[in-house]
Amino acid sequence: MFHPHRIRFASRALATVIVIAPLSSGLPAAEQSLSTVVVTATRFSDPDPGIAANVSVISGQELRHVPSQNLPDVLRTRAGIDVRQLGGVMGRDAVVDLRGFGPTATSNTLILLDGQRLNPVDMGSILWSSIPLESVDRIEIIRGSGTVLYGDGATGGVINIITNKSARPLAGISATIGSYGYRGADVQLGQGNAQAYYRLFLNYATADGYRQNSQQDQRTASGRLGWLLDNGEAFADFAVYQESAGLPGSIFSAAFANDPRSTRTPHNIEQRNGYRLRPGVSYSFTDRLSLEAEIAFEHQLLDAKYSDPSFGNTGSRRARDTASFTPRLRWRHDLGALPSETVLGVDHYDGKVSSDNSGFANQGAEQQSTAYYLQNVTRLTDRLALTSGGRRQRVKQQAHQDAYAPFFSPAMVGDATRTRQAYDLGLAYSGQGWRIYGKTGTTFRFANVDELFGLDLSYNPVFAGDLKPQHGRTSELGGSVTLGPANVRAAVYQLDLVDELGYDAALFRNVNFAPTRRRGGELEADWKLVDGLSVKAAYAYTDARFRSETYEGRRVPLVPRHQASVQAIWDAGQLGTYSAIARHVGERRYGSDFTNTHGTLASFTTLDLQAAWQFKPWKITAKVLNAFDKNYSPLAGYAASYNDTYYYPADGRGFYVVGRYDF
Secondary structure (H helix, E strand, C coil): CCCHHHHHHHHHHHHHHHHHHHHCCCCCHHHHHHCCCCHHHHCCCCCCCCCCCEEEEEEHHHHHCCCCCCHHHHHCCCCCEEEECCCCCCCCCCEEEECCCHHHHHHCEEEEECCEECCCCCCCCCCHHHCCHHHEEEEEEEECCCHHHHCCCCCCEEEEEEECCCCCCEEEEEEEEECCCEEEEEEEEEEECCCEEEEEEEEEEEECCCCCCCCEEEEEEEEEEEEEECCEEEEEEEEEEEEEEECCCCEEHHHHHHCCCCCCCCCCEEEEEEEEEEEEEEEECCCCEEEEEEEEEEEEEEEEEEEECCCEEEEEEEEEEEEEECCEEEEECCECCECEEEEEEEEEEEEEEEEEEECCCCEEEEEEEEEEEEEEEEECCCCEEEEEEEEEEEEEEEEEECCEHHHCECCEEEEEEEEEEEEEEEEEEEECCEEEEEEEEEEEECCCHHHHEEECCCCCEEECCCCCCEEEEEEEEEEEEEECCEEEEEEEEEEEEECCEEEECCCCEEEECCCEEEEEEEEEEEEEEECCEEEEEEEEEEEEEECCHHHCCCECCCCCCEEEEEEEEEECHHHCEEEEEEEEECCEECECCCCCCCCEECCEEEEEEEEEEEECCEEEEEEEECCCCCCCCCEEEEECCCCEEEEECCCCCEEEEEEEEEC
16 A cells, blocks of 8 residues: 655655745746756747746756766666666666656656657667767656657656757767776767758767676767758758667576676677658747747667577567657737747657567557647746646557467457547746646556557467557646755655556456556755755655555556665866765566565665866766676566566676867
8 A cells, every 4th residue: 555654755845845935035946947948848949938847957067977878877866767777888778767657667758859759659668879978968857747748658757858959169079998898989070150050979889798698889870950040940850870789688586696797598689770860940930929840750670689498599670660740839829918828739650660570470560640739838927827738649550460380370460549638737836936836637658569469368369459548647746946055846746547558477468457556756956065066866755556456555566666866066176076976776576576476676776986087178087887886686577487586687886987089
């Protein structure tokens, strides 16, 4: 059952923020935390949209102070974000989980790159290696449902990675060496004038890997071409990427304790390559009416080879193609004397996946999705803003599987069309140095195309057309306060879902679970202790449980109740900049253990360190990751067929040195 005293603790923290707010002075918290950006909150650039939401931003400067080698490691320092990696310093196949979705996090936490959806239509992972750290300008995070603005897959929240689009001259090169054979190089180029600009980022990295058969390499070229218009801009974003990796897989409990660098799959490998292209335009017809629109294309090809004692040498070749059209209008129309603006948009997505499997039947699936949405923000007073919005989304899906003679498996084909609606309603009030908000609304998620494939009681393939869309209601209360050099942000929430989608290992198929509930609180604080020394702290409590039927009262697997991090940053001027991050993740139920009868995955605490020295035009950065050489696993599960738990060990202690030269 849910422990009320946890939510009372978070509520008292929020109440403290509200009570002490009238005593504070300085800029409103909304201005301080949102003044740099807020593209994600309205899908238009806005210094202060006034919406009712828990929005935070990781600036480019903050990002450079985080001891990390990949984007997921940066994200895990923020309240309420759990990151589970399969291993490796490049962040490959990392899962980012907002507000406790465990095994289905990738289908419930939406990742955007400059507003472009990166979550695939199948159960594939986010290709983090295609986003070089050096290209990132800032990261915007909206915790809680973003379904109205962004649709399917945004139940837990939205993370928008914004790349550098400045027209300022840019020319730099960096090289990295590190533990486990890590070597990397980055090139950044950019130039612009009053008519046009370009940005180009080249990235290369390779590593032998911490574990056996965990070698990785990646190559990425990405950037943007922009043409400045009298009242807008035309642009084209692009990326080309290629990566290969060994697949060390999981190991069982004895090996995890005694030899975490071992593997059960020494010959499994895969390669991925692909491209993204997104031309678009932003244009202001008047100072009250503006348009933004993009057409995006992505192609990805994955080749994998497996060696298994039971099936011999097998492999698969999976191709995924997606296209989208996302136009939207912003109209500042006002309501009488009240300032008011509305965003109206259309999201259309087409996705196609085909898989050629040696040793198994070939499969294919298609998905077409069309949605219409509206969001209005009205300033009822100078300090009080009302947010309301709605979305209607229709998804048509089709899946097929060839007959496969060796297993006497018949062919399968099926299709389904589903429609769902969602709404948001919220109020935000800003005072002098403080802000509070409250919101409620609904959310939904459709089954991804991989979830459409099922088996009947005779293990024959069937189309899982009976899977209903996941849907539910969310409520949230939050606020922030600035007290001199300190800023505190807090939120409490409840999310009730019906027909939650997931895989039940006991039934060997994807199902609609019985109703679930997530309750929790998030707390973040920034404090400038003295000139040059600051501290950032984050804490999240998440209670994710089933509300009824077979698993009533049981916890959702892989969701930690407690997460916390503390970061200290010391800018010593000419002596360098130093930072340290300690992060704690609490115990979790093992993956697939819906009955909660097989123990818990141990909690862990890690420490990462970084030092940077500037000798213009040179910059030297040294990092120590997992400084205590902790043997831990961010991802683990229970295998009933082996009556044992299995683990994906994290990397041991690693040292990395980066040298950068700016021309």
